[in-house]
Amino acid sequence: MSSGRLLVKQTFVVFTICLVWLSVPANGHIHQRTPGGVHLRTLKRGGINTNQSDGSSIWQPRPGVKWQIQLENAVEDTSINAEVICYFSAGTYEEWRSDADQFSSSDFGSSLDDWPGERWLDINSSNVRRILSARLDMAQKKGCDGVDPDNIDGYDNENGLGLTTNDSINLLKYLANQAHSRGMSIGLKNGGDIISDVIDNMQWSVNEQCAQYNECDTYAAFTSVNKPVFHIEYSGEDVGSQRKLKIRVTEEKKSDACHAEGAEKFSTVIKNMNLSAWVEYC
Template sequence: MSPSWMSRSRGKTDELDAPLNASEKRSYLSRQSKTFWMLLVAGIFLLIIAIGLGIGLGVGLSGGSSGDDSGGGGGGGGSSTPIPPNNNTNVTAGEYWKPAPGTSWQIVLQTPPTDTSLNVSVYDIDLFDNNASTISTLQAQNRKVICYFSAGSYEPNRPDSSNFTKSDYGKELKGWPGEHWLNTNSTNVRAIMSARLALASSKGCDGVDPDNVDGYDNDSGFSLSPTTAVDFLSFLAIGAHSYNMSIGLKNAGAIVNATVDFLQWEVNEQCVQYEECDLFQPFIEAGKPVFHIEYPDSAPSISSSARNSVCDDDEAHGFSTVLKEMDLNDWMEDC
């Protein structure tokens, strides 16, 4: 019972003008007692309903957000609220590479690749750390080249980092000192990303791998949501496709269904470890690859049982799975 209700009850009694005899007092008190208990029961009933609604709304609002804030691998970020597909026809316009499920691949981000003898069809390499010659050499070997950059975080050592303003970036990514989440709704951030797409095109990249688009699933310091992430990826896709480059989704399981129609692949980290590979199956069902990475603790020395636990995972059926060390050097073992 709230204190304000109790004070109003006392105030009503104080407003009586005439004195009452004993019989009237008993009758009055009886009526007051009945009224009191009726209001008490009604108040408790309403309180129970309010608590039930509050719990239900709380579950609905918090469902599906891990708050992982890892900034690294994993964390598909499933959502209980489906995001509708993007209906912007401009987002798929253009002629660009469309890889098929099961396409073999390698990813090397620590340094430019030094061992290109692997029999794979795709290399995913860093946009800034590789020059046009490295890309053209890989393409001459009948490989497609995906160029990686972080679209959703500020990295202080990139050549264009001075172009960001302090209002563009927010909280630090946990485990990545100096790297901060970006406000992907910022006009300046989007201008910088447009310049990165132009750079990728000038170097001859066949596609781009924009990382950290799942700021909505982390403590970024900004009001980001799955809907704003889909809008940002639509912006990036229109830009990439205008240069005849493909573009994929990185992790971000909550927005798979909303982006699978206009993105050409998924790059996922650790869905077997986090038991969420089912989130990314829509890409396979749409005839698009899931480039999948797991980081076994014992890598590069992997037991057959550890390998089989990854490669035989039912939910990752059809994925292009590779086993890597966390620093994403040249070492790789595939399934």
């Protein structure tokens, strides 16, 4: 993992991400929006296993676990015994992925303004769901304990496909069933508008910038049912290089991130936009 510190008697989550289509250490991963595919995140085993109807168990982390996320640069410290969560974009096409040629032109919606080479997907398409199922197969083969499907909120963007909240709800329930049947847990990435419809199917939430947008009380629905919220706030500062890992944000910025209304039980980290190894904790 990266620069995370393991505290005595405290569960630590190393939530970095790496491409499942690349060679990945057994206990580490890097998340990056560069050529690759399904990314990995790692979590130290802390929590409980929930039994499914078929007798299999799904890993359920507890609220308040300390964690780290890294997208940029190789993870240097892989000594922490951590769980692995595989990341992939469930709602967008990315032209650099190794399975990009499997999508059909009819699957595509609008381009994403801030992410060149990326387009919204018709998440109701049987072809799209076939590809996502194949990615879940790959995550299972890689030994991932959970999956983090990103970009599920096309309904809240100019998607060019007329996608609705019900479309995202149906997709997430489909992915949850598929992940659970493979023995993996699953989390909701952002998507505050549909929490009440999918929270029973999810094992955690990943949120970006709820403090900045005054939305943390919405995501507290997860911690209220003993499920963690992995919460990221961005520093807005260039603190990404290895030479700057000891740079600290102002106390005001830290207070804004760590003491937002509703975020008392969140697992909060302060990161730069590149998601390098640099991190600040509350």
